[in-house]
Amino acid sequence: MKLCAWYLYGEKHRGYALNPVANFHLQNGSVLWRLNWMADTSPRGIGASCGMMVNYRYFLEDTASNSAAYLGTKHITASEQVLSLVSQFQQNSKL
Template sequence: VESLLLTLGQHYITQERSARGTALDPVAHFHLSNGAIAGRLNFMANMSPKGLQESAGMMINYVYNINQIETNCMNYSEQGIVAHSL
């Protein structure tokens, strides 16, 4: 189950888009539009009822690499490319 959920979570963050072409998740969109890298997905990180309902208990770390922020920001805003280490 863990492997399947992590694979689905990775797909959701890196591939799924809203009608406007942005990440479906508003928090992901915020970080990605500011040049972050989608880092590690954490399984069973938020086991509260809200965490289970919203993200199957998963959470993600976003990494800001000062040397990549501008490039990541442009790639995401212009081409929808998500910088990630997932």
């Protein structure tokens, strides 16, 4: 879960989210909201993402500012759950 949070939040290509689905949602103003362990146990889900799924949440009053922040300063808006996992990953990682 920590590594997945880091991948979605911290791994970048030219400053933007490396994952194309994350990049799409973040450009549109979403919040990287929640990681779900073993949410997709199909063979494809296990093979593609170890069964994990992510929720992106859209707060309509914040989508324009979130989108502008992401596109302008490459800031990813994320929930406390995701930020906590990212912090735990950073504390235990040598990256």
